[in-house]
Amino acid sequence: MSLEALRPTPLVEQAAERLREQITEGRWPVGTKLPGETSLAKALGVGRSTVREALRALAGAGLVRARQGAGVFVVATGPREDLADQLRRAAVTDVYEVRMLLEVEAAQLAARRRTEEDVAAVRAALDRRRAAADGDNAGFVDADIALHAAVVDAAHNPVLTRLFTEFAPLLRQGLIDLLDLLRLRSDDPNHGDDSHAALVDAVVRGDAEEAGRVLREELERTLARLHAV
Structure with a gap:
């Protein structure tokens, strides 16, 4: 996984955008299980809470979905339209x-x-x-x-x-x-x-x-x- 450390602010927005890029550019295809919060936090240079909020933003956009006990999976490569x-x-x-x-x-x-x-x-x-x-x-x-x-x-x-x-x-x-x-x-x-x-x-x-x-x-x-x- 190729992810650069982030600037100090705004961390959640930056983290969500960086993760979104991985999805929309096809690096994480539909059906892919994302790395765990700890791994993502280390790669992005942020805390787990920041990663958690970023994943919530991506879920709200319809890109990922959490499965109980299994992890977070990519479900779409483009944001859900309203x-x-x-x-x-x-x-x-x-x-x-x-x-x-x-x-x-x-x-x-x-x-x-x-x-x-x-x-x-x-x-x-x-x-x-x-x-x-x-x-x-x-x-x-x-x-x-x-x-x-x-x-x-x-x-x-x-x-x-x-x-x-x-x-x-x-x-x-x-x-x-x-x-x-x-x-x-x-x-x-x-x-x-x-x-x-x-x-x-x-x-x-x-x-x-x-x-x-x-x-x-x-x-x-x-x-x-x-x-x-």
Whole structure:
């Protein structure tokens, strides 16, 4: 094993990076059992506690895994990607298909679970969307996404809210590009107002079936336009 002694600080970060290099450069292939903490500490010129923390960092990145009583093994040669990284590389149509699955369910839950505060929030978001019709496409899309976010929030499921938050940045640019390319607001600055008003009405009335139906049809129309571009 060829490992140089480390500089004094920051030791854990340096140790993790040096060990990561051994893995990503193929010196320790997948399935390899890493040397023990004592051996790694001696090679790196640090204490065992530093090595232990570095290995935890590599485990968090999905590169290694500890097996009870057996040691630490390499399980991947590249860091595990989080959802945000995957979404940044995904096609907007693929993200939109997942958005449909997520939001239709969220709208149905919102209709069942909405509180008075949620009702006020979705109504206010619809008003802001209408007000944004006088502005540019970016502002209109921001108001549109904010309305959808208010509906998702009304579902009172933090996982759904987190997922929508992850989707929103990619959706935003895709929708702006779509409006710019197809000039959908040229004749109708408040494009989609009827369907969004119907969605808000269904959520406010507590009609879960109607909320899901209205939103599904709206999202399917937009997805069809995205596929056609």
